[in-house]
Structure formats: structure tokens, C-alpha cells
Amino acid sequence: MGLPLSLRVLEAEARVYRGVWRGSVVTGFLNPILYLFAMGLGLGTLVDANLPQGIEGVSYLEFLAPGILVATAMQTGATEGAWKVMGGILWMKTWHARVATPIGIEGLLVGHLMWSTVRVLLVSTIFAVVMAAFGVAPLFQALLAVGPAVLVGSAMASATTAFSVRLKRQEGLPMFFRFVVLPMFLFSGAFFPVAQLPDWLQPVAFVTPMFHGVELSRALVIGTTPAVAWWISVLYLVGWIVGFAILSVAPLRRKLTP
Amino acid sequence: MEKIIEARRLVKTFGDFVAVDNIDFSVTRGETFGFLGPNGAGKTSTMRMIGATSPISGGELTVLGLNPMTEGPRLRARLGVVPQENNLDEDLSVVDNLMMYGRYFDMSRSDIRDRTAELLEFVQLTEKKNEKITALSGGMKRRVVIARGLIHEPDLFILDEPTTGLDPQARHALWDRLYRLKQQGVTLIITTHYMDEAEQLCDRLVVMDKGKIVALGSPQELIEQHAPGEVVEMRFGIDKLATVATQVEDLAPHTELLADRAIIYTDDAEKTIAAINSMGLEPETVLARRSSLEDVFLRLTGRSLDE
Numbered sequence: 001m002g003l004p005l006s007l008r009v010l011e012a013e014a015r016v017y018r019g020v021w022r023g024s025v026v027t028g029f030l031n032p033i034l035y036l037f038a039m040g041l042g043l044g045t046l047v048d049a050n051l052p053q054g055i056e057g058v059s060y061l062e063f064l065a066p067g068i069l070v071a072t073a074m075q076t077g078a079t080e081g082a083w084k085v086m087g088g089i090l091w092m093k094t095w096h097a098r099v100a101t102p103i104g105i106e107g108l109l110v111g112h113l114m115w116s117t118v119r120v121l122l123v124s125t126i127f128a129v130v131m132a133a134f135g136v137a138p139l140f141q142a143l144l145a146v147g148p149a150v151l152v153g154s155a156m157a158s159a160t161t162a163f164s165v166r167l168k169r170q171e172g173l174p175m176f177f178r179f180v181v182l183p184m185f186l187f188s189g190a191f192f193p194v195a196q197l198p199d200w201l202q203p204v205a206f207v208t209p210m211f212h213g214v215e216l217s218r219a220l221v222i223g224t225t226p227a228v229a230w231w232i233s234v235l236y237l238v239g240w241i242v243g244f245a246i247l248s249v250a251p252l253r254r255k256l257t258p
Numbered sequence: 259m260e261k262i263i264e265a266r267r268l269v270k271t272f273g274d275f276v277a278v279d280n281i282d283f284s285v286t287r288g289e290t291f292g293f294l295g296p297n298g299a300g301k302t303s304t305m306r307m308i309g310a311t312s313p314i315s316g317g318e319l320t321v322l323g324l325n326p327m328t329e330g331p332r333l334r335a336r337l338g339v340v341p342q343e344n345n346l347d348e349d350l351s352v353v354d355n356l357m358m359y360g361r362y363f364d365m366s367r368s369d370i371r372d373r374t375a376e377l378l379e380f381v382q383l384t385e386k387k388n389e390k391i392t393a394l395s396g397g398m399k400r401r402v403v404i405a406r407g408l409i410h411e412p413d414l415f416i417l418d419e420p421t422t423g424l425d426p427q428a429r430h431a432l433w434d435r436l437y438r439l440k441q442q443g444v445t446l447i448i449t450t451h452y453m454d455e456a457e458q459l460c461d462r463l464v465v466m467d468k469g470k471i472v473a474l475g476s477p478q479e480l481i482e483q484h485a486p487g488e489v490v491e492m493r494f495g496i497d498k499l500a501t502v503a504t505q506v507e508d509l510a511p512h513t514e515l516l517a518d519r520a521i522i523y524t525d526d527a528e529k530t531i532a533a534i535n536s537m538g539l540e541p542e543t544v545l546a547r548r549s550s551l552e553d554v555f556l557r558l559t560g561r562s563l564d565e
Binding site: 004005008011012015016019092093094096097098099100101102103104256257258 | 309335341345346359362
């Protein structure tokens with residue numbers, strides 16, 4: 001798979017990130033602070049007033065925080081999978097430059113997915129710190145949620161990459177975000193339990209990677225019992241990462257080394 | 259002489275479309291070898307097969323003694339490539355682009371820094387080293403790509419249309435740099451659709467058209483073989499050319515009639531011009547010149563290079 005070479009790609013992406021890290025870290029903090037204030041505390045006051053026994057036995061803020069952490073990771077993974085691919089193949093065409101070096105298609109792809117994972121790790125860790133600051137859980141316990149978040153983010157990075165490498169024009173991406181990423185964000189159990197969905201929609205939520213991550217994250221942070229055995233969810237998410245990576249290889253080869 | 263590239267019956271197809279059609283050529287160490295032809299002639303497809311970024315569809319190809327199909331990474335490690343499009347990372351500085359690229363070749367950071375200083379001096383961009391790529395002109399970007407392609411001291415340097423889209427000053431500046439590389443003994447492969455570029459830089463070249471090699475030799479040989487002597491070019495007003503076509507064709511054994519131009523190959527341009535005047539053809543302009551590679555292409559294909 002050319003691991004040393006994919007590390008070179010990782011290094012290259014880190015070099016690009018060096019130019020934008022300040023803004024990215026500020027957004028990383030601002031995002032969870034806004035969510036937890038507006039929804040956790042603002043909307044949560046109303047929810048908690050209606051549900052004295054709480055959701056799953058906890059306040060809305062405590063229910064929500066580990067869920068949105070995973071939702072944010074999911075979005076970050078999708079964003080990396082989408083725009084990096086477009087930039088590399090269609091806009092700046094830097095991926096065309098990479099395949100003219102010893103770095104082959106596999107090294108390029110693995111390096112790209114590794115970098116997406118690093119981005120998700122960064123965003124999730126910041127989120128976990130903010131979540132702890134909001135008193136949702138002690139810091140070390142909040143940080144446990146980074147595990148499932150990274151799995152979900154990488155799964156989405158891989159799936160979005162497999163989608164993006166098939167696009168001839170960038171117009172497909174806004175559609176992807178509108179019809180795949182946004183519904184997944186809203187309906188995979190971060191904001192309300194999936195059981196609230198109509199029966200026919202529940203299986204759809206069930207197959208999203210985010211649902212599995214939210215279940216795991218909540219189990220680790222507030223001690224709920226996940227709907228599926230934890231190892232099944234983990235295997236499922238790893239399956240997404242590997243499966244969509246494999247599905248990305250052939251179209252990448254067609255685009256970059258025709 | 260050591261052969262750096264050997265291609266035999268080389269073919270590239272995309273579905274039903276034959277981009278490169280059974281071509282044979284070889285390149286010797288130290289020479290500058292050109293592929294001249296119009297857009298769509300198969301030059302870029304050939305370059306990409308040599309560069310191990312496009313699988314060959316048929317025939318045999320050996321580059322630096324390696325098989326591009328099975329030894330791609332080892333081969334690419336020894337090639338420098340200047341692609342048709344610059345594909346630099348626009349958000350990064352010049353030095354960061356070179357650092358990034360050098361790392362793909364597993365060079366140490368300090369080696370890349372030393373080499374970068376040398377190369378930026380060579381392409382005359384030292385004072386721009388910390389500028390972002392977006393801030394550079396087209397000619398400067400092209401020079402960055404050339405420096406980038408040389409970062410790992412390649413054994414073979416492949417340039418796909420190095421000066422397309424540049425203004426005349428930038429082109430001459432670039433030719434000057436390429437000429438220096440040639441003097442240093444670097445083996446260069448250049449594709450171009452500019453005949454002056456091919457004449458200036460290439461020791462030997464092939465003329466390609468529709469996937470085939472239609473001629474091979476040094477620029478001088480090609481001109482002597484295919485378009486010896488002198489050329490008289492006449493321009494006529496639109497529609498006028500058709501009315502004098504037979505008269506023009508009577509002027510010399512070899513003539514070419516283009517949309518608005520008639521080209522007459524002759525041993526003696528003065529005599530031909532005298533004949534034109536005595537026939538009362540009344541062209542709008544008449545130009546006598548020595549024949550060039552453009553004429554070679556025209557004679558071989560009946561079309562001009564930029565059509």
C-alpha cells in the first residue's frame with residue numbers, strides 16, 4: 001500500500017494546513033460553543049421542562065452534546081472528502097502532480113484519508129474539551145467520545161471521496177451535502193432519539209454511519225446502552241472506511257492515470 | 259550511445275479512439291528530443307506513457323531501462339515532469355511547493371532546501387521564493403514548475419508544451435533556461451506545437467499527426483528532405499484564392515492552398531515572384547522566406563500546425 005509514501009502525502013496536507021490552522025482552530029471551538037449554548041442550554045430548557053425524567057435519564061444538554069460531537073465529526077469527514085478531492089483533481093490539479101512522482105494512486109488515496117482522519121481527530125478533540133467545559137462529563141470521559149467520532153468522520157471521508165472521485169463537475173457536491181449529509185446530520189439520533197422517527201425511516205437512520213457513532217459516543221459519555229452491540233458498530237464503521245476506499249481506487253485511476 | 263527511451267509499435271487507445279497509433283522512436287542520452295504536432299496529435303498521450311502515468315495499450319516501451327507498466331514508482335523517481343497544466347498548490351509559497359514535491363521523492367528537508375536555493379537561482383525567482391503561487395505571473399509559475407521538476411536531479415526531463423500560453427518575453431526566458439539544461443547534458447523531451455520552439459531547442463524531433471509519426475530527423479534534415487529551398491507565401495482576399503487556384507498550382511511542382519494563403523515551394527523565390535507578377539495574380543501580400551518546420555508539417559499533412 002506504500003505506507004511511507006502516504007505519510008509524505010499526510011505531511012504535504014499538514015504543510016497546507018499550516019497556512020490556515022488559526023482560523024480552523026477558532027472555528028473548531030466556536031462551533032461546539034454555539035451549538036451547546038443555543039440548543040443544549042437554550043432549547044434544552046424547554047425540553048427539560050417538558051420531560052422531568054429527562055431523555056434516557058439525562059438532561060437535553062447531556063443527551064445532545066455527545067451526539068453533536070459525532071455529527072460535527074461526520075460533517076468534517078464529508079467536507080475533507082469533498083473539497084480536497086475537487087481541488088486535487090479538478091481545480092488546482094495537485095493530485096495530478098502527485099501521481100507523476102513515486103507516490104502512486106494507493107499512496108495518494110491512503111494519505112488523503114489519513115489526513116481527513118487527522119482533521120476529524122482535531123475537530124472532535126476540541127469539541128470534547130468544550131463539552132467537558134459545559135459540565136457534560138469529566139474531561140477524560142468526554143475525550144472517550146473522540147474514538148467513535150473519528151471512526152464516523154473517517155467513514156464519511158471515505159464515502160464522500162468515493163462519491164467525489166466519480167464527479168465530472170463540482171455541481172454534484174452541493175446536492176450531496178443537501179440530500180445526504182444534512183439529513184444524516186439531523187436524523188441520525190444526535191438531536192432526538194431515532195425511536196421518534198416514523199417506523200419506515202428508522203431503518204434508514206440505522207444504516208448511517210453517524211447513528212452507530214452517536215450510540216457509541218453516548219454510551220461512553222453518559223453511560224447509555226447502545227442499540228447495537230458496540231463491536232458490531234465498530235466493525236460496520238471500519239467496513240465503511242475500507243469499503244469506500246476500495247471503491248475510490250478505480251475512478252481515481254481513470255481520472256489521474258488514464 | 260545509450261538509449262534512454264525505446265518505443266516499438268507503441269499504441270494508446272481510449273475506447274475506440276486511437277490516440278497513439280503504432281509509433282517507433284528512440285531517444286539517446288544527452289539529446290533534446292521533440293514531438294511536434296497540432297493539438298490532438300497524440301503528443302501528450304505519448305508523454306504520459308513515458309512518464310508512467312498512463313498505461314500503454316500496445317507495443318513495447320522502455321524508459322531508462324525500466325518498464326513503465328511494472329516499475330512505475332521506480333521510474334517516476336528518476337523522471338522530472340513539466341505537465342501541460344502547472345498544477346502547483348496555489349495557496350502555498352514557491353519554496354513550500356518545492357519542499358512538498360521534493361518530499362514525494364523521499365529527499366531530506368535540508369537537501370531540498372539546498373537544491374531549492376540553487377534552482378530558484380537558475381530559474382531567476384530567488385526574490386520570489388516566499389510569494390504565494392497566486393501572486394505570480396504565468397511565466398513565473400511555469401519557471402516554478404520547471405524548478406519543481408528538477409528538484410530531485412532527474413535523469414530525464416519531460417516537458418509537455420512548456421511555453422504554451424506565455425508571452426514572447428517569457429517564452430524566450432524559458433528557452434534560455436532549457437538551453438542551459440541542454441548544455442549541462444540533461445536529456446530533454448519536449449512536446450510543442452510551435453515550430454520555432456522545436457527548431458531552437460531540438461537535436462532531433464518527430465512530427466506527429468493523428469497519432470502517427472509522419473517524419474523523424476533533425477530540424478535541418480527534415481527541412482532538407484521534405485521542404486527544401488525557399489517558400490513564397492501569397493495572401494489573397496476571401497474567395498479570391500479559389501478563382502486563381504489552377505494558376506497558382508502551375509507556378510511550381512509543390513504548392514499548398516490554405517483557406518486564404520497559397521504556399522509555393524521553389525528553388526528561386528525571386529523568379530517565382532516575377533512569374534506571379536507577370537501572370538497578373540495580384541495577391542494582397544507576397545512574402546519570400548526560407549522554408550521551416552511548419553512547411554514540413556504542411557507538406558506532409560496538407561494542414562498547417564495551428565489549424
